[in-house]
Amino acid sequence: MPLTLPFRPRRETYPPDMWTKCPSCSEMLFNKHLEKNLRVCGTCGHHFRISAKARLDQLLDPGTFRERDEGLASRDPLGFVDSKAYADRLVAAQLATGRRDAATWGFGAIGGRRVAICALDFGFMGGSMGSVVGEKVTRAAEGAFAERVALIVVSASGGARMQEGTLALMQLVKTIGALERLRAAGLPYISVLADPTTGGVFASFAALGDINVAEPKALIGFAGARVSAGTIAEELPPGFQRSEFLFSHGFVDRIVTRADLRDELALLLALLGPAVATDATTGSVRRG
């Protein structure tokens, strides 16, 4: 894949076409309406993937987000080269997204409550977890610990970043260690699982939420369905590795549509978060 030129059209004119075809119901969706609907198909409810920035804009009270550690950039520790060099893939992803890596973390408020929040961006190398993503999730947990606030991590990732080898694998231990310290301090951690959350990200911080909340029909699983089907030739049940499958097997507390997610998180924080003076009153009892 050639590098994109650094000169790009202004955001208003991008994407060039005004319509997006829904991959689920094939309805043609007018982009402006799609954006207004939080990138959820108005016809069938398909949740399109969204960037970390869009996610934070949707979840946090306007103007409250303060990003931390945005200068972290991976070093290509192995000098990894496949069909192209990891260093080139990184640059291409940085040019395409305007971000240094696949995670964004900082402090913000939901329903008036301060939280530490980290969001992964599937658009940056499949949201894969290398050193930077692992470090940011860890720092978010440490930030929550230091300020005694709740932690929210929104996952959208294919798993550990192969190009960083076992250093990427070690991020599983690093992030889980930080979550264990948060847990011991009596602070709640809400894991939001978006499409897709798989591999080493699911097998570390994403699975370990005190509360696990998933978006509808998100792909959530450990091994890719292709691996399961190919390696061991096992028949896969319908809806395998979707949010609803995880829900029915007891690994997800709630499946929440994108439109309801902010209110849901605000209510959960009000019920579980560390007590604060400015209590936000949000919504009523929710049963699912």
Next chain:
Amino acid sequence: MVDRLLGRPRDRETAPAAPTAADPREAVWARVQLARNPRRPHTLELVGHITDAFVELHGDRLYGDDGAVVGGPARIDGRRVMIVGHQKGADTDENIRRNFGMSKPEGFRKAIRLFELAERLGLPVVTFVDTPGAYPGAEAEERGVADAIARSIGAMTRLRVPIITLITGEGGSGGALAIAAGDVVVALENAVYAVISPEGCASILWRTTEKAPDAALAMRMSAQDQAALGVVDRVVPEPGEGAHVDAAETGKRLRAVILEELDKLAALSPDELVAKRGGRYRVFGAFDDLGLGEAGPGGVERPGLADRLRRALEPMGKSVGDALGGRTGREAREARNTLGGGDARETRDGREARDGRDGREEPPAREEV
């Protein structure tokens, strides 16, 4: 003795001759083959050589017993320990029973149960890592394999007794790591450790499993490379052509290392142990902090034009050949540490990050098993 207890046949297929190769790709691939050699001594056989007494315990108390993970209390030179390890089979029949060493959730939950028992009784834990990876089937997903792995790692990070991890064969991804987060990580000379199997990596990044040796080299799977990266603390030489030629001698060498490391860790209090272990894993990662600090919601940072062009043109990180021999991983990492730099913070244009990139994501950069 373990062999007799298990009724395991001693006549195994003969191993392929150990290849000697100058090509680093073939050299690392030979290591992978040695690590997977069916005649290589697996956990129970090694435990038989290492310990003076061992009682295997079964079941996770939740669902069932997983033959791919074994464990129980043991005595080594008068010291009581808890053993937990992956178990591959020595022949096809046993491999079917052992699921080729691929653990299901109940295997990891058995490990958690034994870790917690060890902690309650004050027994140091010794883990044996030898698995292609966690079982990738539907039933494993149904019972929450990712949850089981994450919780097993979590149990290890907070355990208040010493943990010694021995990578004896294949260290395959999350399924290996689930019982590999020790205070000290020891690898046998021909053991390998990676974030994904080389075949899996090759099929994703090269689109063909034939490139598995290239993937093995690129991921720096060998015990020596892992030691250079700091993931492995010490490498134990194997006798002759490899552990399979003399299991007893391999066990003897591991036993000496275990006793030595137990002595070192015994000097630490439980609090010190947990803090030191946390510190060991906290520092993993290779990144630069370009120090942009806090930015408001309107000021999402992008690297400046000059910076981006400089990065795009910089011919770095393209050498593969120095995986074995030559510079160690750490030196190589330092040498390559040119990404970013002071200039980056001077040039920024606060253009918004583009959002909504459905269907145009990067080629998959993910681990699958």
